[in-house]
Amino acid sequence: MSDFTENTGALDTSDCIYFAPLLPWQQSLWSQLTNRVSTSQQSLPHALLAAGMQGMGKRAFVWRLVAWLLCRKRDTHPSGACAECESCQWLRSGTHPSLQVLPLVSMPVSAENISNRETANSSAKDKKSAKAASNSALKIKVDDIRALQPFIYQGGQGMRICVLDHAEQMTVAAANALLKTLEEPQAQVHLLLISDTPAQLLPTIKSRVQQLALQTIEPASAVDYVTQALGSTVNREAVATAAIEQLIQLANGAPLAAIALAQAPWYSKRALWLTTWQALRSGKRSSVAASDYWQTQLSIAEFIQLSELMLLDIRRVCLGLSELQKDISLLAALEAYQPTDSGLESFATSLQQTKIALQQNVQEKFAYDKLMQELAYL
Numbered sequence: 001m002s003d004f005t006e007n008t009g010a011l012d013t014s015d016c017i018y019f020a021p022l023l024p025w026q027q028s029l030w031s032q033l034t035n036r037v038s039t040s041q042q043s044l045p046h047a048l049l050a051a052g053m054q055g056m057g058k059r060a061f062v063w064r065l066v067a068w069l070l071c072r073k074r075d076t077h078p079s080g081a082c083a084e085c086e087s088c089q090w091l092r093s094g095t096h097p098s099l100q101v102l103p104l105v106s107m108p109v110s111a112e113n114i115s116n117r118e119t120a121n122s123s124a125k126d127k128k129s130a131k132a133a134s135n136s137a138l139k140i141k142v143d144d145i146r147a148l149q150p151f152i153y154q155g156g157q158g159m160r161i162c163v164l165d166h167a168e169q170m171t172v173a174a175a176n177a178l179l180k181t182l183e184e185p186q187a188q189v190h191l192l193l194i195s196d197t198p199a200q201l202l203p204t205i206k207s208r209v210q211q212l213a214l215q216t217i218e219p220a221s222a223v224d225y226v227t228q229a230l231g232s233t234v235n236r237e238a239v240a241t242a243a244i245e246q247l248i249q250l251a252n253g254a255p256l257a258a259i260a261l262a263q264a265p266w267y268s269k270r271a272l273w274l275t276t277w278q279a280l281r282s283g284k285r286s287s288v289a290a291s292d293y294w295q296t297q298l299s300i301a302e303f304i305q306l307s308e309l310m311l312l313d314i315r316r317v318c319l320g321l322s323e324l325q326k327d328i329s330l331l332a333a334l335e336a337y338q339p340t341d342s343g344l345e346s347f348a349t350s351l352q353q354t355k356i357a358l359q360q361n362v363q364e365k366f367a368y369d370k371l372m373q374e375l376a377y378l
Contacts, residue, residue: 055257
C-alpha cells in the first residue's frame with residue numbers, strides 16, 4: 001500500500017483515551033478478555049500483541065484495557081475503567097506507579113502536557129532537528145529495556161503493566177533483551193506490545209506473544225461507524241453510502257483511517273490534481289504556474305499524500321484493475337493517455353526523494369517546483 005495513508009487514522013492520544021467508548025468492532029474481544037480476568041481460574045496471557053495497520057483502533061483498545069486492568073473498581077465496571085478511583089486519577093496525571101511505557105512519548109497525556117510538549121518542540125533550532133528528535137524518541141533501545149527490569153522483577157507489588165508502542169522500532173539488541181523477560185514471565189506482570197508493521201518484529205518476539213484479534217472488521221460495521229462519525233458529510237457536502245464505502249476501501253478497511261482521510265484537506269482536491277496533471281502533460285499550463293497555484297492550496301506534505309493516492313489508482317488502471325476512486329474522471333483520463341511504467345516509477349521516486357529532502361529542511365517552494373516539473377512528464 002502506498003505511503004499516502006501513513007498519517008491517517010490519527011487517534012486522540014490525550015488521557016481521555018483511557019476512558020473513551022469501546023469501538024463497535026472490538027466488543028467481542030473486550031468481553032473475551034475481561035471475562036478471563038474476572039474468572040478466578042483464568043488470567044490474561046503474559047504478553048499480548050496489538051498489531052495491524054493504522055486506523056483500526058488498536059491503540060484505543062490497548063489503553064482502554066490498561067485503564068480497566070489497573071482500575072480499583074473494575075469488578076463493578078466490566079465495560080471500562082471507572083475514571084474516578086485513585087488508579088484512574090494516576091493515569092490522568094501520567095504518574096501511575098504500576099505502568100511503564102516505552103517510548104515515553106507514547107504515553108497518553110493531558111491537554112496541558114501536550115501543550116508543554118509542543119512548546120518544547122517549537123523551541124528546537126529548526127525543523128530538521130525537531131524531526132530528528134521525534135524519530136529518535138520513537139526508538140526503543142537496549143538500555144530502555146534494561147531499565148524496565150527492576151519494575152518487572154520487583155515482586156509483591158500487585159499487577160504491573162508495560163506497554164511497548166511502535167514495537168517494530170526496537171533495535172535488535174533491545175529485542176534480544178526483551179526475549180529474556182518474555183521467556184521468564186513474572187506473576188501479575190503483563191507486557192502489551194503495539195505495532196503498525198508486525199512483519200518488522202523479530203520472529204522470536206512474535207512467537208512468544210499472543211496476538212489480539214483486532215483486524216477483523218465487518219464491512220457493515222465500518223460503514224455505520226464512519227457514516228456516524230462524519231455525519232453523512234465529506235467536506236461539508238452530503239455523501240451517499242458509496243462515497244463512505246470508497247473511503248473505507250481507500251483506507252484498506254480501517255474505519256479510523258477512513259475518517260481521517262475524509263477530513264484531510266487534500267481529499268477534496270483529487271479531481272483538481274487530475275485536471276492539473278492533464279494540463280501540464282498537454283502543455284496548457286506551465287509547471288511554474290501550477291506550482292505557484294498549489295502552494296496556495298496545500299502544504300507540500302499534503303500534496304505528496306494526494307499524489308501518492310492518485311499514483312496508486314493510476315497504477316491500478318494501467319494494470320487492468322478497476323479504479324478505487326469512482327467519483328472522479330480518472331478512468332476517462334487514462335483512456336486517452338496512459339503513462340509508461342518507467343514514468344510512474346520515476347514520479348514515485350521523486351515523491352520519496354522529496355520526502356527525504358524536506359527532512360533536510362529543503363524549501364517547500366523548491367520542492368513544489370521540482371515535483372510539478374516531474375508531474376508534467378508523467
